[in-house]
Amino acid sequence: MKRIAFLVVLALALPLAAFANSQTDFVDIGQGTLSGLGSTTGLSMTGTITDMLGYHGGGLVQGSLGTLSISTGGLLSTRGNIEMFSGGTLTISGSGGALASGTLFTGTFSGPVELINLGKWGYDLSCETLNGCTVNGTWANGQSASGGFNLLVGSKGGVEFGYVGLQTQTSVTPEPSTLGLLGTGLLGLGALVRRKVKA
Numbered sequence: 001m002k003r004i005a006f007l008v009v010l011a012l013a014l015p016l017a018a019f020a021n022s023q024t025d026f027v028d029i030g031q032g033t034l035s036g037l038g039s040t041t042g043l044s045m046t047g048t049i050t051d052m053l054g055y056h057g058g059g060l061v062q063g064s065l066g067t068l069s070i071s072t073g074g075l076l077s078t079r080g081n082i083e084m085f086s087g088g089t090l091t092i093s094g095s096g097g098a099l100a101s102g103t104l105f106t107g108t109f110s111g112p113v114e115l116i117n118l119g120k121w122g123y124d125l126s127c128e129t130l131n132g133c134t135v136n137g138t139w140a141n142g143q144s145a146s147g148g149f150n151l152l153v154g155s156k157g158g159v160e161f162g163y164v165g166l167q168t169q170t171s172v173t174p175e176p177s178t179l180g181l182l183g184t185g186l187l188g189l190g191a192l193v194r195r196k197v198k199a
Contacts, residue, residue, distance in 0.1 A: 022054060022057060023054050023166070024052070024054040024165075025051075025052070025165050025166075026049050026052050026068060026163070026164045026166075027049070027052070027162065027164075028047040028048060028049055028050060028151075029050045030050075031048035032045050032047020032068070032158075032159035032162060033045065033046075033157050034153045034158075037153075040075040041074050042072045042073050042074050042085060043070075043085060043113075043125065044069075044072070045068075045070045045071075045151060045162070046069045047067065048064055048067060049064075049065040051065075052065055052098065061098045065094065065097070065098050065099045066092065066093050066095045066099045067091075067092075067093045068092055068162060069089075069091045070088065070089070070090050070151070071088045072086065072113045073087055074086055076111060076112060081117040081119075082116050083115040084111060084114060084115075085111060085114075085115065087108060087109050087110040087111045087133075089106070090105075090106075090108070090137065090149065091103060091105065091107075092104045092105040103140060105137055105140070105166065106137050107136055107138070107146075108136060109133055109135045109136070110134070111132075112132060113125065113126070113133055114131055114133070122155045123153040123155075124151070124152055125150070125151040126150040127150075133148065134147070134148060135147050135148055135149065135166070143168050145166040145167060146167055147164065147165045148164075148165060149162070149163060149165075
């Protein structure tokens with residue numbers, strides 16, 4: 001009887017395997033400027049997306065794909081070479097072609113957004129779960145996603161490297177062979193239960 005209960009639980013759990021997470025990464029290489037350095041009112045950056053991986057399950061795409069815009073709230077605190085800013089917004093827009101034209105993703109994040117002064121090497125601006133900051137938003141198709149970002153910025157504010165990683169909860173439609181396997185398994189369970197009941 002324990003075996004039957006285990007098989008029933010397994011059969012009921014199989015549909016959960018139809019849900020998976022998909023990762024989409026956007027990169028800005030040397031195409032943006034971070035403004036507001038030295039200000040207490042907040043930071044903002046708009047740059048060109050030059051690389052993309054995983055959008056709609058696709059592979060690596062390169063070129064001038066769209067824009068990435070990030071803005072933070074005001075300065076919360078300063079400790080040594082680290083400044084913490086309150087939450088803000090992140091927007092990804094496509095320019096047509098590989099990314100449809102228009103706004104693709106709109107998100108907000110709650111602080112702390114961390115700006116580290118790296119001296120002559122510039123700055124590092126990041127929103128990472130490790131530091132208690134997460135971007136939460138919605139794709140144009142209504143699916144929600146969350147993630148973070150990191151910008152490496154030169155001493156004059158030019159973005160040398162920008163990265164946004166977003167994890168999207170997706171629903172995968174089972175293929176016919178999966179449904180056939182599930183149906184066969186359920187038939188087998190029914191036969192097993194029937195045999196046990198007759199005995």
